[in-house]
Amino acid sequence: MFSRISRVKSFSSQTLSFSSTLQIGDCTYIDGHSETFAVQREAELFWGNEADVLPYPIFYSPSVFLPVAEDVKTTFINNHPFIETGNVNIVGISASSVIAVGNIRHARMRSRVKHIRQLLDRQVDNNSKTVSSNGKRE
């Protein structure tokens, strides 16, 4: 079976960060994994030694990937040998993402994101001008 060829006129990107990959050409395996722990704090405060071990089940529960063993007989007939695109512009590529131009065999991507917001106690701040009355949360 003849595989198709990807033809891209031009590619441009502004940022490629946090273990992201721009893959040009064929590839057998892609295994991407990203764990994000996002904390938003009302106070500007960060202890540098925080969160080395994350005690949340979202990070240690196993990802279930079933083995690809379906009994399917597939045939592909490619009448046109190219997959053509014009100009590709991707502003941001982040967090173990993969941009692949070309044929791949197996791709496996995992993402785990945990968001936490930490707000200051409203009752403590009762005299401040930004506080809701009687310390109740809205």
Added chain:
Amino acid sequence: MEFNVTNCGLHVGNIEVLGVASASLFLIGDADTIQLSSAFDTPAESLIIGALVPFTPQG
């Protein structure tokens, strides 16, 4: 099961994407298998109001 595919021409114009993030895959090409898994968690108890304490302080 038998699965037969005939691919005719595939021509795409310009592609503009703002962001590809969180272990995403942007593919221009053919693939045999793709497996994706994603979990996003922001439960009610993740809104913490009170004294700011560090997460899992080390040492």
